[in-house]
Amino acid sequence: MTTNVSTNLHSESSHQTRPAAPSDAPLSVAIVGTGFGGIGMAIRLKQAGIHDFVMLEREGRIGGTWRDNIYPGAACDVPSVLYSFSFEPGYHFPRFYARQPDILAYQEHCVRKHRLDQHIHLNCSVRSTRWDEGAACWQIETTSGRYFRARALVPATGQLGTPELTNIPGLKTFAGPSFHSANWRPDVALAGKRVAIIGTGASAAQLLPHVVRQAAHVTLFQRTPPYILPRPDRPAPRWETWLYGHVPPLRWLARSIVYLAHESLGLAFYSLPVFEAVMRRVLLAHLWLRVRDPELRRKLTPTYAAGCKRILVDNGLYTAVTQPNCDVITESVARIGPDHVETTDGIKHPADILIMATGFASQTFSGTFEVTGRDGRTLANAWRNGAYAYRGVSVNGFPNLFMLYGPNTNLGHSSIIYMMESQIRYVMGALKALQRAPGTALEVSQDAETGWNAALQKALGNTVWTNGGCSNWYQGQDGRITNNWSGPSFTYRRAVRRFDAEHYLSTKPA
CATH class of the missing domain: 3.50.50.60 (FAD/NAD(P)-binding domain)
Structure with a gap:
């Protein structure tokens, strides 16, 4: 029987709310969201020996989109051997294509195994975040009135977290x-x-x-x-899970076969x-x-x-x-x-x-809260004509902000967890750079951001999402493709294989 790990986590109703005092040392990282992105980021932080971080969750249970979408038949369209963390193998999914309850149970398993409960704050919806130039950290206000300070802010709210509510007359x-x-x-x-x-x-x-x-x-x-493609679903026997957990080359082979099969679909795009x-x-x-x-x-x-x-x-x-x-x-x-x-x-x-069944507000990459960066610039204003980010992670004017599943990191054919793991490795490189230089702010340069997005949009102009003769949720208000990556997923992993500090401005408070 699966235990709801939420009963062991912090709930904001049990905390005394107070602003963070200026003398309080800021946390290393504040993660917003407890879906796959947030959980994966937290696991990698702990594995790197970084323990002073929080995970802020607006609901009373972890899980993100797999917590919220409980409609009958909810399931993943990517086989579970690929729609799971590469660094967390051996979990038994009853079917080749996992159902919603089993995916949520896997997420809770990851939280329990890696003891993330001590970092998670439930019912803790972020109201606003503001960059504090003098302290080189983010000030985070929640709707419960509690405040946090963190050197780095990692929004992991995803692209499918806010339902798109129709405005049909009547x-x-x-x-x-x-x-x-x-x-x-x-x-x-x-x-x-x-x-x-x-x-x-x-x-x-x-x-x-x-x-x-x-x-x-x-x-x-x-x-x-x-x-529509048929779904070749089947029960997954426990002996198969045992083999994947105890014979790593076999699991690597299974993941590789599924990965290559899905990448082959992308050739049409x-x-x-x-x-x-x-x-x-x-x-x-x-x-x-x-x-x-x-x-x-x-x-x-x-x-x-x-x-x-x-x-x-x-x-x-x-x-x-x-x-x-x-x-x-x-x-x-x-x-x-x-x-x-x-x-x-x-x-x-x-x-x-x-x-x-009208989908999601897929353009809200940073969630529904306000993000105010350097010189009072808001992310909403910066993105008023459509979202963008350097490598799908960083935005000029917003130091020490590193998004997961941000603009142009979605896929139309494969596992988004593969993309998230790629981003997490890149963000970890940035966080380690911050550790090596206490008090530093890292901000992507305007030239790097502009050049990256110009090249990306040029590549996207040759894809089916631009030239396919349909309207889709991948496009922003200005017609640019703001959600999807422009090629095979391994090309994105190659692009973020290391943190490129040379494209970031490094500053310290005066």
């Missing part, structure tokens, strides 16, 4: 239960109800089969159909028309085999390049939409009434329950 007039898939309501009974689901992304595809089995009728509102054409034919053949009704197949056929939107790895959506109690509506949603969803063709579709 939403507040809906009389029945309505909720986002990331705020799933287990208390809402679906049996015998008419359920409307808005969206056909990964969350919708995973929860749809459960809803179709339970509800009297399901209406799925689709703006753009996804490409980097302006290689032949690979994209082959990929598209394979995906459309899968659709043709699974959906035999010509009209329904037409609705589900994408007209954009494969990979322009994230390709789903899923076995349930095509089966669910062919059930007699499920309709797919392709007309846009115009407004919502007390008991219906009205589309632009004037048809009112009855609904007792409304589920919004």
